[in-house]
Amino acid sequence: MPELPEVETIRRGLKDLISGKKIVKIEILNLKSYPNSQTDTNNFVIGYHIIDVRRRAKLLMIDLNSGYSLLIHLKMTGQLVYVSKKLRFGAGHPNDSLVNQLPDKSTRVIIELSDSNLFFNDQRKFGWIKLLPTDLLTDETYFSKHGPEPLENLTLTAFKNNLKKRLKSNIKAVLLDQSVIAGIGNIYADESLFLAKIHPKTMVGDIGSKKLADLYKSIQQVLQLSISKGGSTDKNYVNAEGKKGSYLEFAKVFRRDNLPCPVCGTTIIKIRVASRGTHLCPKCQKVKILTR
DNA sequence: CACTTGACCTGTCCGC
DNA sequence: TGCGGACAGGTCAAGT
Structure with a gap:
């Protein structure tokens, strides 16, 4: 998987790309990759805006203005790839890379934003996206079994x-x-x-x-x-x-x-x-x- | 209890 | 070209 530097790189990129945007739809292509109820998704995800993208350990958190967050673990082969709905490039164009070919057979979840899509790809299906209340994602609760961040509060x-x-x-x-x-x-x-x-x-x-x-x-x-x-x-x-x-x-x-x-x-x-x-x-x- | 192993999945590479 | 087995950046539960 992505280890700390990879997850941190994704976080920084995502924060710039998706902050402030509204989630309009969640498309689930593999149930285990998104183990949340349709009711919770309707009540706390759809129609809400992204207010922050954070990282703790190898986990990513996409915070919404509903008081809930999408907690994401990429495990060995997970990817989170942002693709604008407008910008698509022709074959041979320098940007005709992965982003042009999504979704593909490893795409497990598509988070649709108003002007773009966030593709959760995961060849080996070990990764997941969990919907949890934001205030549950603290060191005292969810991360109580995790050690300190090596680049922050570790003396x-x-x-x-x-x-x-x-x-x-x-x-x-x-x-x-x-x-x-x-x-x-x-x-x-x-x-x-x-x-x-x-x-x-x-x-x-x-x-x-x-x-x-x-x-x-x-x-x-x-x-x-x-x-x-x-x-x-x-x-x-x-x-x-x-x-x-x-x-x-x-x-x-x-x-x-x-x-x-x-x-x-x-x-x-x-x-x-x-x-x-x-x-x-x-x-x-x-x-x-x-x-x- | 501390520590190791198997399981979760798909894909690729290597040897026969 | 095909087939079997080992291996791949992670983490749990189950086993010793």
Whole structure:
């Protein structure tokens, strides 16, 4: 899926594109993608205006002036693509990309606005759009099981304290755990661990205080760089305008197995950690040998 | 309790 | 060209 930088990129684009607009219709092409009643949709969505687009962790919130919000999780392959009703381009035109071909076979929900459509595409059907009261979407309620935002309210002390709860787990599994820190997924876990020179299988309890500080910094650096590049496109990710992100061109290890490490030239390997494909440089990221 | 595995889906790629 | 199996950016529930 889209991880934090991809969801944040979509949020920024969408906020500009759809704020103030009215939802005129919701077309549901796959029931599981939109698990809400027709009554609630009629009462709290249709005819209402979009007043904000927010993000928490990997979730997007489209707030309406009805007191309700559309809460969206893109999971692995979800996309939210804005297409104006007026602007369509002919074949061969530079903008004759994805946006011209929608809806397609992966389109699950169409949110129709007065002058445009928002296509919720999701090849694997894991993603969803839930209709919930806006005041339920707070850290005290809906997000109580999510950890802090790594780029906002996460101090180094809090970071260390959160990791202390998982001393016996390997660090990669812990970075992927949304209740520890919100928003990191497989790409940025691998990239952060490479930058901090920590082997993904290292037990949290074996990582020293200085290394933890390195990791804290690396996470923020990697996420910020990716946001500035518009996120990572592996296969499916596109931003609100249907365009791909370029971060993967800057990735140091992710999807670079069998290529040389940009720091030492050693061949990058791919292994399995926390049952996820995991990329690392075996020289830069040594496993700590435990002496007993 | 802490941690790992399987399930949810579709599509693609690789080996035979 | 076809078929089987592994794998894909996430997260739950169920299992050990």
